[in-house]
Amino acid sequence: xxxxxxxxxxxxxxxxxxxxxxxxxxxPILNNILLRTDGNRLLxxxxxxxxxxxxxxxxxxxxxxxxxxxxxLVTDFVTSLPKGAIELQVKGTQLHIxxxxxxxxINGLGAEDFPELPVIEEDVAVRYSIATGDFKQAVAQTIITxxxxxxxxxxxxxxxxxxxxxxxxxxxxxxxxxxxKLVDTxxxxxxxxxTTTLQEVLRTISEDIKEIEILFDESQVRFRIxxxxxxxxxxxxNFPPYRQLIPEKTETRVVLPKADFVRIxxxxxxxxxxxxxxxTITADADANTISLHSVASELGExxxxxxxxxxxxxxxxxxxxxxxxxxxxxxxxxxxxSFSGKLAPTVLTADVKNIDYKxxxxxxxx
Amino acid sequence: MATAHALWQSVLGxxxxxxxxxxxxxxxxxxxxxDDHEDNITxxxxxxxxxxxxxxxxDAQLRGILQKNGIDVKQINYVVNTKGKKTVINRExxxxxxxxxxxxxxxxxxxxxxxxTSASLNPRYTFDTFIVGSxxxxxYTACQTVAANPGNKYNPLFLYGGVGLGKTHLMQAVGxxxxxxxxxxxxxxxxxDTFVKEFTDAIRFKRKVSDKYRTADVLIVDDMQFIxxxxxxxxxxxxxxxxxxxxxxxxIISSDKPPKSIxxxxxxxxxxxxxGMAIDIQMPDFETRCAIIEAKANLxxxxxxxxxxxxxAENIKTNIRELEGALNQLLAYAEMRGVNPDVVTAEGxxxxxxxxxxxxLTAKQIVDKxxxxxxxxxxxxxxxxxxxxxxxxxxIAMYLLRSELHLSFPIIASELGRKDHTTAMHxxxxxxxxxxxxxxxxxxxxxxxxxxxx
Numbered sequence: 001x002x003x004x005x006x007x008x009x010x011x012x013x014x015x016x017x018x019x020x021x022x023x024x025x026x027x028p029i030l031n032n033i034l035l036r037t038d039g040n041r042l043l044x045x046x047x048x049x050x051x052x053x054x055x056x057x058x059x060x061x062x063x064x065x066x067x068x069x070x071x072x073l074v075t076d077f078v079t080s081l082p083k084g085a086i087e088l089q090v091k092g093t094q095l096h097i098x099x100x101x102x103x104x105x106i107n108g109l110g111a112e113d114f115p116e117l118p119v120i121e122e123d124v125a126v127r128y129s130i131a132t133g134d135f136k137q138a139v140a141q142t143i144i145t146x147x148x149x150x151x152x153x154x155x156x157x158x159x160x161x162x163x164x165x166x167x168x169x170x171x172x173x174x175x176x177x178x179x180x181k182l183v184d185t186x187x188x189x190x191x192x193x194x195t196t197t198l199q200e201v202l203r204t205i206s207e208d209i210k211e212i213e214i215l216f217d218e219s220q221v222r223f224r225i226x227x228x229x230x231x232x233x234x235x236x237x238n239f240p241p242y243r244q245l246i247p248e249k250t251e252t253r254v255v256l257p258k259a260d261f262v263r264i265x266x267x268x269x270x271x272x273x274x275x276x277x278x279x280t281i282t283a284d285a286d287a288n289t290i291s292l293h294s295v296a297s298e299l300g301e302x303x304x305x306x307x308x309x310x311x312x313x314x315x316x317x318x319x320x321x322x323x324x325x326x327x328x329x330x331x332x333x334x335x336x337x338s339f340s341g342k343l344a345p346t347v348l349t350a351d352v353k354n355i356d357y358k359x360x361x362x363x364x365x366x
Numbered sequence: 367m368a369t370a371h372a373l374w375q376s377v378l379g380x381x382x383x384x385x386x387x388x389x390x391x392x393x394x395x396x397x398x399x400x401d402d403h404e405d406n407i408t409x410x411x412x413x414x415x416x417x418x419x420x421x422x423x424x425d426a427q428l429r430g431i432l433q434k435n436g437i438d439v440k441q442i443n444y445v446v447n448t449k450g451k452k453t454v455i456n457r458e459x460x461x462x463x464x465x466x467x468x469x470x471x472x473x474x475x476x477x478x479x480x481x482x483t484s485a486s487l488n489p490r491y492t493f494d495t496f497i498v499g500s501x502x503x504x505x506y507t508a509c510q511t512v513a514a515n516p517g518n519k520y521n522p523l524f525l526y527g528g529v530g531l532g533k534t535h536l537m538q539a540v541g542x543x544x545x546x547x548x549x550x551x552x553x554x555x556x557x558x559d560t561f562v563k564e565f566t567d568a569i570r571f572k573r574k575v576s577d578k579y580r581t582a583d584v585l586i587v588d589d590m591q592f593i594x595x596x597x598x599x600x601x602x603x604x605x606x607x608x609x610x611x612x613x614x615x616x617x618i619i620s621s622d623k624p625p626k627s628i629x630x631x632x633x634x635x636x637x638x639x640x641x642g643m644a645i646d647i648q649m650p651d652f653e654t655r656c657a658i659i660e661a662k663a664n665l666x667x668x669x670x671x672x673x674x675x676x677x678x679a680e681n682i683k684t685n686i687r688e689l690e691g692a693l694n695q696l697l698a699y700a701e702m703r704g705v706n707p708d709v710v711t712a713e714g715x716x717x718x719x720x721x722x723x724x725x726x727l728t729a730k731q732i733v734d735k736x737x738x739x740x741x742x743x744x745x746x747x748x749x750x751x752x753x754x755x756x757x758x759x760x761x762i763a764m765y766l767l768r769s770e771l772h773l774s775f776p777i778i779a780s781e782l783g784r785k786d787h788t789t790a791m792h793x794x795x796x797x798x799x800x801x802x803x804x805x806x807x808x809x810x811x812x813x814x815x816x817x818x819x820x
Contacts, residue, residue: 119418
């Protein structure tokens with residue numbers, strides 16, 4: 001293999017895929033990045049047992065070929081080089097990298113030992129094209145509630161599924177739940193994408209990308225972001241039937257500016273550290289206020305209040321951390337907080353009418 | 367045709383030889399042959415990435431090996447094993463929850479009922495006939511506890527000690543006791559040798575490894591040290607062990623060494639053996655030996671005179687099997703000749719029985735053997751050096767000179783190049799104490815002793 005490539009392109013590709021290469025794998029070659037010529041492009045790829053990440057880089061190719069080199073070293077080296085053309089040359093299992101006055105030889109391993117990159121059959125796959133902004137927001141809104149408890153694998157991912165003509169995303173850890181309606185669709189899909197994959201995709205998206213293409217097959221998903229692709233296994237298993245958890249009607253509804261709710265939640269959270277984050281929320285319809293009360297048995301206590309428009313009224317106890325995380329991903333300037341008594345699930349939405357995103361938090365029993 | 371499982375095991379065995387360990391562990395472990403019908407081979411792999419590796423890289427190789435095993439494959443299908451979990455342990459449990467595996471188990475349980483009585487337990491070995499002394503009372507108590515509530519306490523129970531010290535007797539006694547209390551329990555007693563042989567046969571004749579071990583309520587495995595170095599067997603045993611242990615079935619294992627001193631025992635087995643309780647059985651002391659001889663003689667309906675008993679106990683120190691042998695020889699001789707089995711007869715016989723071993727243990731031999739055991743030179747042991755790794759062997763040598771040859775302290779001191787007899791006194795005292803408290807010291811002494819009398 002012999003080719004020349006622009007430093008900025010190669011550095012971007014290497015740092016994008018390099019995160020996937022893992023040193024914690026039992027297969028040592030997975031710690032390497034695969035470089036392989038593909039027509040007049042250079043394929044840069046890394047994979048682990050769950051995710052494969054690939055990038056194509058335009059290059060001037062003199063001799064086709066391939067090699068794998070240790071991810072950290074090659075990435076760190078190429079990113080430290082000055083901008084401009086870099087010459088890559090493979091001799092045996094060594095990669096010679098030359099850029100102006102910088103010369104280095106990196107010992108690698110033959111590409112034939114690198115595992116085959118996963119494929120998705122394009123003509124059978126279910127496809128979606130989603131605007132980058134929507135994608136980023138929807139993913140951020142749902143991965144926040146996923147679990148990292150490996151004993152229940154289905155909860156460690158986001159459930160992408162079609163329901164009544166729309167694509168929905170849902171994530172839950174058993175204590176809270178987030179559901180986001182993404183786009184209208186006619187195709188059917190039901191797949192659980194690992195949270196780690198979605199995080200990786202979020203990191204791979206660069207500023208200038210307008211649209212992301214998503215392809216599902218039976219057991220894999222691929223995100224195509226311009227010249228980059230992230231392919232991942234899906235989590236097998238059935239996602240719990242979560243819809244029955246979302247209350248249709250609630251007794252109490254509180255509407256207030258999001259900034260106010262965020263502030264009082266943060267303040268009362270300070271006094272809830274000893275009690276596992278427990279804060280008691282009281283909505284008063286006569287005074288039109290919402291107040292949060294927390295007690296730190298040894299340190300003191302706090303009551304914080306904000307003006308709000310309240311219908312109904314009542315009291316519920318929540319984990320303040322869950323509440324503030326929920327508020328951090330709800331869109332818009334106002335927020336609607338609804339609940340029914342002390343035990344029923346509570347709902348946060350952006351607006352009374354805009355219910356594309358619902359964030360459910362289960363009350364604490366107290 | 368071989369069952370799918372056995373066939374797949376042998377295919378894997380062959381592949382393991384041709385790919386690197388990491389590759390094997392990554393792609394081939396946790397795979398399963400689901401359907402071995404001639405035209406429709408289906409292989410379950412742990413994840414979808416693996417399917418691709420198999421299709422592109424290993425398909426041709428698999429075909430070749432299957433062909434060698436007499437299966438001409440047109441196409442191999444690969445599917446993701448949806449129930450498969452990442453760890454091996456889980457794979458084994460889920461394997462049994464598939465209907466197919468359960469059927470197999472069910473088939474094996476029914477005919478094996480009659481087999482339960484034929485578990486090769488020797489009814490002669492009971493707790494009543496076991497002589498308890500200070501060297502084995504811990505093991506005895508542990509075994510009785512286990513026999514009273516199998517699976518609940520000390521699981522696994524690991525007994526270790528030199529040859530002929532009663533490991534087999536104790537283990538069989540546990541088996542017999544449980545059998546007597548719960549006749550419905552399936553007790554399987556095997557020698558590790560048998561296990562290894564059955565396992566290799568299963569591979570060779572492509573049979574499925576028998577499930578009789580996995581369905582046992584009590585599994586007794588004798589002479590575990592023979593599993594050392596046999597990796598596949600260790601793996602099979604590991605799965606069996608896990609399955610039994612998880613369902614609270616009692617496992618009793620014996621070996622001539624503690625788990626940590628069995629060479630080439632894989633770490634996961636070792637840690638499992640050390641999980642429950644590991645007890646050593648020591649060479650019985652003089653009093654226990656006397657009790658054993660009396661008891662054995664009584665079993666044969668002979669009353670021995672006190673001095674005959676003492677003579678035998680005094681002269682045969684290595685193990686109980688030899689002790690029993692000498693006693694039987696004496697009794698048989700006496701009966702044949704119509705003489706009294708007294709000291710004189712015994713002296714004549716034992717003299718011949720002991721001719722094979724060094725009649726006179728010398729001080730030099732003890733120092734020599736001790737030094738060699740610790741891989742030191744005699745000069746080093748006798749030198750004035752006070753490095754830790756030399757001091758302990760030196761003290762053990764002094765202790766042995768005292769305990770085996772009853773030498774006086776000044777002589778012991780001079781044997782090891784010391785001037786002062788108090789050094790010897792101190793050393794002997796120290797090792798005496800240490801041998802009671804420190805397991806490793808006790809082991810060292812026992813092993814050197816064995817070498818001295820071997």
